Amino acid sequence: MNITNLNERVMLATLNISVWRARRFDTKATAEVESAHDTRNIGRFNKRLLTDGATSYKEVCSIAGRMRSYFDAHTLDYDQLGVRLLPTSIYMEVNDHLRYLQDEYRGTVDVFLADYPRLMEEARAALNGLFDEADYPQVPALRKKFGTRLAMLPFPDAKQFAVDLPHNVLDVLKADVEQRVLGAVKTANDDMVGRLFEAVQHFANRLYGSGNVRLDVADKVRELSELLPKLNFSEDPALTRILEDTRKHLACHSGADLKASPALRSEVAEKAMEIEAQMAAFMSGQPMVSAHSQAGDPLLELLTA
Numbered sequence: 001m002n003i004t005n006l007n008e009r010v011m012l013a014t015l016n017i018s019v020w021r022a023r024r025f026d027t028k029a030t031a032e033v034e035s036a037h038d039t040r041n042i043g044r045f046n047k048r049l050l051t052d053g054a055t056s057y058k059e060v061c062s063i064a065g066r067m068r069s070y071f072d073a074h075t076l077d078y079d080q081l082g083v084r085l086l087p088t089s090i091y092m093e094v095n096d097h098l099r100y101l102q103d104e105y106r107g108t109v110d111v112f113l114a115d116y117p118r119l120m121e122e123a124r125a126a127l128n129g130l131f132d133e134a135d136y137p138q139v140p141a142l143r144k145k146f147g148t149r150l151a152m153l154p155f156p157d158a159k160q161f162a163v164d165l166p167h168n169v170l171d172v173l174k175a176d177v178e179q180r181v182l183g184a185v186k187t188a189n190d191d192m193v194g195r196l197f198e199a200v201q202h203f204a205n206r207l208y209g210s211g212n213v214r215l216d217v218a219d220k221v222r223e224l225s226e227l228l229p230k231l232n233f234s235e236d237p238a239l240t241r242i243l244e245d246t247r248k249h250l251a252c253h254s255g256a257d258l259k260a261s262p263a264l265r266s267e268v269a270e271k272a273m274e275i276e277a278q279m280a281a282f283m284s285g286q287p288m289v290s291a292h293s294q295a296g297d298p299l300l301e302l303l304t305a
Contacts, residue, residue, distance in 0.1 A: 006181060009233040010188075012078065012153040013086040015071040015098070017064045017105075020145040022049045022057060024135045049135055051126045054119050056112040060146065063108055067101045067148065070094075076188035076231055079180070085188050086152070087233040095150065102148045109146045113139055156181055185234050190283055192228050192239065196246060197279045199224050203250065204272035207258065207265045215255035225251035242278050250275065 023046050050057050074094045075084035086094060116139060124131045137145070199220040206217050225247040232239055249271040258265050 006185070006234075007155040007157045008088065010085050010087050010155050011091065012083050012155060013071075013075055014082055014084070014151045015067065016147075016149045016151070017067055018145060018147045019061060019064050020137075020142060022054075023047065024049055024132075047127065047130055049123055050119050051122050053122060054115075056108070056115040057119065060105070060108045060112050063101060063105045064148075067098065067105065070097060070101065071150075073227065074231070077191035078184055079187055085155070085184070085233070087231055089233070090230050091152075098150055102150075105146075105148055109143070113143060116142065156184075185236075188231075189234060189236055189239050192231055193242065193279045193282050196221075196224050196228060196242070197276060197283075200246065200250065200272050200276055200279070204269045204276065207269035207272070213255065213259040213265065215259060217255045217258055218251065218253055219255070221246065222251040238282055242275065242282060245271075245275050245278065 025046050071094070072084070074090060075086045078085050120136055123136075136142075203218065203221050206213065225243065229240075229243050229247075232243065250268060253264065253268055258268065
């Protein structure tokens with residue numbers, strides 16, 4: 001594809017979520033264990049500062065996890081730690097949903113902080129001699145340990161790379177940027193195919209491996225068939241074809257239909273293996289295999305070996 005318009009199709013995105021860990025390294029307890037066993041430097045005693053009954057704290061952690069899962073599902077791998085790619089076509093959808101989750105997160109933090117004094121007293125009783133009030137921040141300081149932030153940056157564009165350097169040096173730098181851009185596209189596309197490959201492989205295994213098929217057998221494949229086309233910002237023809245074949249041949253069947261018909265299960269499982277071969281070829285850079293391939297294709301034989 002023409003890489004000059006990628007910065008119109010995708011952005012760099014980061015989601016930072018901070019949560020108080022509610023754990024603390026206890027030097028006194030560690031020393032007591034070492035003394036009891038006559039040893040040194042073999043471990044660290046990290047105590048939990050809240051009890052299992054701290055449901056308000058668990059809810060904060062749960063929503064933080066949901067935010068992270070949603071963000072990771074709706075963005076793609078990039079070659080920098082903590083940075084992911086977000087297609088501009090779904091920016092508003094993702095931003096709106098994350099704002100909703102952020103509001104929910106802040107609400108649960110407020111509930112937890114209101115419950116915090118009671119939870120401290122529960123921990124005092126549970127920890128007994130290990131309780132240390134210095135481990136517990138005051139509420140204003142504790143509030144600062146919770147937060148979320150979605151940040152966006154433009155995708156790199158070699159044509160915008162204008163610095164005061166000799167032309168020959170600048171040309172080398174621009175070429176390097178273009179190569180990194182192409183590498184980022186491949187990384188993102190491989191991320192999509194990798195997700196789908198795992199789901200389709202699991203789908204095929206369940207169809208082949210059991211006569212008692214669960215009704216949710218196709219759910220993950222169907223979910224990805226709806227999501228991944230939104231993430232296909234490069235509009236790679238081979239990837240587009242894989243997604244279309246998955247939608248057309250796999251995601252269109254309900255769990256109830258597959259459960260009721262052994263013949264349909266066998267037919268769909270074979271299609272799933274063919275699409276696995278397409279994905280294996282895509283990730284390895286080999287020529288694509290049609291979803292209508294004949295039996296005996298070496299890639300199919302490799303996957304089924």
